[in-house]
Amino acid sequence: xxxxxxxxxxxxxxxxxxxxxxxxxxxxxxxxxxxxxxxxxxxxxxxxxxxxxxxxxxxxxxxxxxxxxxxxxxxxxxxxxxxxxxxxxxxxxxxxxxxxxxxxxxxxxxxxxxxxxxxxxxxxxxxxxxxxxxxxxxxxxxxxxxxxxxxxxxxxxxxxxxxxxxxxxxxxxxxxxxxxxxxxxxxxxxxxxxxxxxxxxxxxxxxxxxxxxxxxxxxxxxxxxxxxxxxxxxxxxxxxxxxxxxxxxxxxxxxxxxxxxxxxxxxxxxxxxxxxxxxxxxxxxxxxxxxxxxxxxxxxxxxxxxxxxxxxxxxxxxxxxxxxxxxxxxxxxxxxxxxxxxxxxxxxxxxxxxxxxxxxxxxxxxxxxxxxxxxxxxxxxxxxxxxxxxxxxxxxxxxxxxxxxxxxxxxxxxxxxxxxxxxxxxxxxxxxxxxxxxxxxxxxxxxxxxxxxxxxxxxxxxxxxxxxxxxxxxxxxxxxxxx
Amino acid sequence: xxxxxxxxxxxxxxxxxxxxxxxxxxxxxxxxxxxxxxxxxxxxxxxxxxxxxxxxxxxxxxxxxxxxxxxxxxxxxxxxxxxxxxxxxxxxxxxxxxxxxxxxxxxxxxxxxxxxxxxxxxxxxxxxxxxxxxxxxxxxxxxxxxxxxxxxxxxxxxxxxxxxxxxxxxxxxxxxxxxxxxxxxxxxxxxxxxxxxxxxxxxxxxxxxxxxxxxxxxxxxxxxxx
Numbered sequence: 237x238x239x240x241x242x243x244x245x246x247x248x249x250x251x252x253x254x255x256x257x258x259x260x261x262x263x264x265x266x267x268x269x270x271x272x273x274x275x276x277x278x279x280x281x282x283x284x285x286x287x288x289x290x291x292x293x294x295x296x297x298x299x300x301x302x303x304x305x306x307x308x309x310x311x312x313x314x315x316x317x318x319x320x321x322x323x324x325x326x327x328x329x330x331x332x333x334x335x336x337x338x339x340x341x342x343x344x345x346x347x348x349x350x351x352x353x354x355x356x357x358x359x360x361x362x363x364x365x366x367x368x369x370x371x372x373x374x375x376x377x378x379x380x381x382x383x384x385x386x387x388x389x390x391x392x393x394x395x396x397x398x399x400x401x402x403x404x405x406x407x408x409x410x411x412x413x414x415x416x417x418x419x420x421x422x423x424x425x426x427x428x429x430x431x432x433x434x435x436x437x438x439x440x441x442x443x444x445x446x447x448x449x450x451x452x453x454x455x456x457x458x459x460x461x462x463x464x465x466x467x468x469x470x471x472x473x474x475x476x477x478x479x480x481x482x483x484x485x486x487x488x489x490x491x492x493x494x495x496x497x498x499x500x501x502x503x504x505x506x507x508x509x510x511x512x513x514x515x516x517x518x519x520x521x522x523x524x525x526x527x528x529x530x531x532x533x534x535x536x537x538x539x540x541x542x543x544x545x546x547x548x549x550x551x552x553x554x555x556x557x558x559x560x561x562x563x564x565x566x567x568x569x570x571x572x573x574x575x576x577x578x579x580x581x582x583x584x585x586x587x588x589x590x591x592x593x594x595x596x597x598x599x600x601x602x603x604x605x606x607x608x609x610x611x612x613x614x615x616x617x618x619x620x621x622x623x624x625x626x627x628x629x630x631x632x633x634x635x636x637x638x639x640x641x642x643x644x645x646x647x648x649x650x651x652x653x654x655x656x657x658x659x660x661x662x663x664x665x666x667x668x669x670x671x672x673x674x675x676x677x678x679x680x681x682x683x684x685x686x687x688x689x690x691x692x693x694x695x696x697x698x699x700x701x702x703x704x705x706x707x708x709x710x711x712x713x714x715x716x717x718x719x
Numbered sequence: 720x721x722x723x724x725x726x727x728x729x730x731x732x733x734x735x736x737x738x739x740x741x742x743x744x745x746x747x748x749x750x751x752x753x754x755x756x757x758x759x760x761x762x763x764x765x766x767x768x769x770x771x772x773x774x775x776x777x778x779x780x781x782x783x784x785x786x787x788x789x790x791x792x793x794x795x796x797x798x799x800x801x802x803x804x805x806x807x808x809x810x811x812x813x814x815x816x817x818x819x820x821x822x823x824x825x826x827x828x829x830x831x832x833x834x835x836x837x838x839x840x841x842x843x844x845x846x847x848x849x850x851x852x853x854x855x856x857x858x859x860x861x862x863x864x865x866x867x868x869x870x871x872x873x874x875x876x877x878x879x880x881x882x883x884x885x886x887x888x889x890x891x892x893x894x895x896x897x898x899x900x901x902x903x904x905x906x907x908x909x910x911x912x913x914x915x916x917x918x919x920x921x922x923x924x925x926x927x928x929x930x931x932x933x934x935x936x937x938x939x940x941x942x943x944x945x
Contacts, residue, residue: 360901362901362905366905369908369909369911373915376915395915400885402912403882403885403886403889406905406909407858407889410899411892414844414851414855414896417898421898422897422898422899422900423898424900424901440843440844442843442844446843
């Protein structure tokens, strides 16, 4: 079991965790930032080997889904670490983060990333749960780092809500084990995804239902699905921006992947209730709730946090719908949204630093004063809104198409929600970039400070314009596995 | 394999009794108004839980459950209540706690939640053995009562105690399930979270941002910064 940690898959999770321990002892934050960048690049490099390392052990599971998510998460982790270096330097100069907070930030960022990757790659439900819990604790501390009253409040709220959610997920995990007990016997197999997948048809159906309810509520909260989304806007608004980028990416995806795998177990059992409708209902509710809430937001980060809830809902809706087309579109949507939203939060973070506030009233007319920032921000908003040429247009289009084919009536509220959300995004895009420039209160980003965002947007654009055949085959493979 | 704890045997009776005792203490937590009494009740619940873990360890012949029991007793029965008492003394919050709901409605709701837990768990677990079924129903009741306490209490400290008792319910479920792997690791991970919560209260106060530990203040973030 321990030897598995020394395979490439194990090292993907181990490297950030070891780096976290190392960084906890590095006092100079500029050196810490560089160590973080090198470590995350190494993690990304190792994750890229995973497609050739497929297999399942007692501890780790490397299948198309988990290797895809590990590559995505480590990529966002690497670019966020790169972005962090500049961003955190500005925060430190402005006095918003003290010396201890800086050291904690770099260490906790790596710990957060490591636990997320281990959760994605783990074959054991118990370890998944421990990782999600540990990542929650790390994220809570990072969100509270700015030490302002609002940040402390946001992190406490985050802790309270996600603590309960994680606790309910543990209860669900125990019940799931009990459901598989008569088939797989006591011990580790009844807790591993691979043996559960083989035995799901013979598990106790009613107990699977009970486990499903608890796990859906638990991990659904972490995925930010309405009506369990309350923590998300605060955590995004108050935490340091690179963390928002990773929160939007990693933690949501981990939760969605768990729901996806759980869906596979439920669907294989004839006695259990059909998992599609509840997941779809939560997804659709999130889309509608978030789309209308977008109109009432006055805070930039809070606004885009609600947009994240909307997009998470779209992905969950696709996963609930099921079938190869919807699964393909759902996984594609989750991937592209992670990339686009991370780019968007990076731009928003720099814009907030530049203007010295997070209110929409403080930020305006960026195109006049800071053209490169404004254009990147505009491109990122257009990408998240699902307009061509960016890939989210493709994924949303495919999801709507699959809905029309399978459940035509649901296409109506889904499209309605997407349009309302799109409209709100465009309205805010105009406000942020056009009009009269508001006064600057901080340093302007250097020319290449936004390079990570450009990289993300380039990937999203390429996947929207001309998806290479190999990428299509890769996503189809994941969709086939999940069907 | 699942141990033979049939109705009427000592292993069933004592296991059942300890589980029920934890539930009764949960009801105590629900209505108790004095904060020092709340902490004592929590410590008592943790001690009962430790005894249940040790008893299950003997019934299931699982040595790791003995360790779980000892850790539970040391951490939740002694260390955490001590930390909570220090917080109370430092913050001088001995006064009675205002609840969002009165005692009678919260007790009635509590009884309804226990009925719900039994109605949900017992029919879904017909094939499982008796002690596991009962303990699962009892632990779900403790979890739901912990949630109810978190909802009805208004101060951060009492909400934390609600959360801690919720975690006790989880451990009760974990030890009742025969042969659950990594029960020790899971309970240790739960403990980390519990410790983080208690530390959170400390931190909450040390940062001196709040005049009281009333979480009504938390809504401020939402209202001001939409």
